[in-house]
Amino acid sequence: MVQEKKLVQDVSGWLRVYDDGSVDRTWTGPPEVKFMAEPVSPHEQFIDGIATRDVTIDQNSGLRARIYLPEEENPKFPIILHFHGGGFCISQADWFMYYQFYTRLAKSIPAIVVSVYLRPAPENKLPAACDDGYAALLWLKSLSKGESNEPWLNTHGDFNRVFLIGDSSGGIIVHEVATRSGFIYLNPLRLAGVIPIHPGFVRAQRSKSELEQPEPPFLTLDMVDTFLALALPNGCTKDHPITCPMGSFAPPIETLSLPPLMYCVAEKDMIKDTEMEYYELLKKANKDVELFISTEMGHSFYLNKIAIDTDPVTAAQTGELIEGIKVFINKH
Numbered sequence: 104m105v106q107e108k109k110l111v112q113d114v115s116g117w118l119r120v121y122d123d124g125s126v127d128r129t130w131t132g133p134p135e136v137k138f139m140a141e142p143v144s145p146h147e148q149f150i151d152g153i154a155t156r157d158v159t160i161d162q163n164s165g166l167r168a169r170i171y172l173p174e175e176e177n178p179k180f181p182i183i184l185h186f187h188g189g190g191f192c193i194s195q196a197d198w199f200m201y202y203q204f205y206t207r208l209a210k211s212i213p214a215i216v217v218s219v220y221l222r223p224a225p226e227n228k229l230p231a232a233c234d235d236g237y238a239a240l241l242w243l244k245s246l247s248k249g250e251s252n253e254p255w256l257n258t259h260g261d262f263n264r265v266f267l268i269g270d271s272s273g274g275i276i277v278h279e280v281a282t283r284s285g286f287i288y289l290n291p292l293r294l295a296g297v298i299p300i301h302p303g304f305v306r307a308q309r310s311k312s313e314l315e316q317p318e319p320p321f322l323t324l325d326m327v328d329t330f331l332a333l334a335l336p337n338g339c340t341k342d343h344p345i346t347c348p349m350g351s352f353a354p355p356i357e358t359l360s361l362p363p364l365m366y367c368v369a370e371k372d373m374i375k376d377t378e379m380e381y382y383e384l385l386k387k388a389n390k391d392v393e394l395f396i397s398t399e400m401g402h403s404f405y406l407n408k409i410a411i412d413t414d415p416v417t418a419a420q421t422g423e424l425i426e427g428i429k430v431f432i433n434k435h
Contacts, residue, residue: 114329117193120225128193128223139408142197149174153206157197158253160219160242166235167220169196171205172255173213179261181295181432183208184243185218186236186280188271188403190303190330191229196220200406201270204421212429215260217243221276224334229345232272232334233279240267240280240294247292266432267297271403272330274302278348278381285360295435298428300367301402302378305331306347307340310376318373319401327374349380356381357388364392365431367424369400395427 112120116132130137145155152174160166173180187194187201194200196218209216219239221232245251247262269277277299284294305313305327313324335343344353364385368378385392397404397420404410405424410417 112329112333114192115323115326117326118330120333124226126223126226136409139198139200139406140194141199142195143199143202145169145197151206152210155202155206156255160239164238166222166238167196168239169218169220170253170255171209171216171218172259173209173215175210175213177213177259180259181212181214181264181266182243182256182260182262183212183214183216183266183268183432184236184239185216186221186232186267186269186273186276187218188269188273188303188406189223190326191221191224191232191272191334192330193223195223200408203408203411204405208425208428211425212432214266214432215256217256221273224330228336229334229343230279233276233345236267236269236276236280237283240265240284240289244289244292262292264295264432264435265292266295266435268300268428269298269302270300270406272303272334274299275304275346278302279345281361282348282354282359294362296363296365296431297361298365298367298431300405300424301369301372301374302381303327303374304347304349304377304381305341305374306350306377307342310374312376313373316371316373316375316401321407322373322402324373347377349377349384355388356384356390359388361385361390363435364390365395365428366392367395367397367427369397369402369404371400372402374402393431395424397424 108121108123111122119127130140145157147154147156154172157169205216221235246256267277277297281297342350366382400420405421411421
């Protein structure tokens with residue numbers, strides 16, 4: 104008789120983990136929001152000014168990325184390497200929530216966006232997703248040196264203007280990849296700047312904003328706690344240096360070689376206090392950092408297509424965020 108597997112973790116409709124180690128990511132939340140978490144097929148023909156394709160970065164590991172190419176007549180585009188969010192446990196590069204924002208961003212700047220399909224936890228615990236992000240940067244370096252070839256990037260990409268961008272947990276990966284890149288010689292690639300958007304920096308102890316800010320439906324404290332417990336190495340707390348680069352276990356910020364930063368925070372983000380703690384350390388260490396605050400907004404608001412379409416304030420703040428990123432990239 105086959106023993107039925109038992110449910111060990113259930114995260115708000117997003118994720119179920121069973122006692123045999125298997126994971127089910129079938130969406131079981133409200134059906135009207137399911138479309139934001141559905142994959143968008145790549146299209147190499149231009150649709151609304153953007154073409155997309157999926158490429159394999161590493162034949163051995165199977166690591167892949169989605170490329171967004173703008174239709175603009177431009178000799179060379181800056182390259183934005185993107186790390187998606189999802190608490191390291193859910194979401195992937197081809198989801199509609201990313202497609203709707205990053206097609207718009209690629210067209211607005213214009214720039215080529217390269218979004219990495221990150222390995223999810225708990226099957227792949229940290230630092231797996233950070234390793235994937237770093238491997239993608241090294242792949243861009245190999246393209247810049249002519250050691251490998253990707254036609255869209257080699258024809259249209261400006262490897263002297265490479266930027267990192269990441270949403271939520273992807274913002275954590277931005278810090279980790281930028282930190283690692285400071286120890287290596289990237290030439291002829293130049294890491295021109297990094298853009299952590301609402302990075303998921305936390306501490307084991309609850310912050311004031313975690314205790315006082317209202318919980319949005321798509322990011323509860325329980326989700327943060329559970330996702331990070333599943334993602335971090337066994338026995339580690341949120342004070343781990345990856346999730347808490349401001350903490351005593353992480354190398355001091357002043358010792359790191361970081362490129363210019365556009366640091367994006369939402370005024371009503373639950374984890375705003377720890378995000379701002381990281382920002383204050385950047386300033387104290389005399390890093391080149393610009394703070395961009397989205398007023399009245401919550402965590403990752405710009406990925407919520409329903410809110411963008413129905414709430415004029417969210418729509419306006421999303422437009423301002425895109426414009427701010429455009430200004431930052433054009434400056435570097």
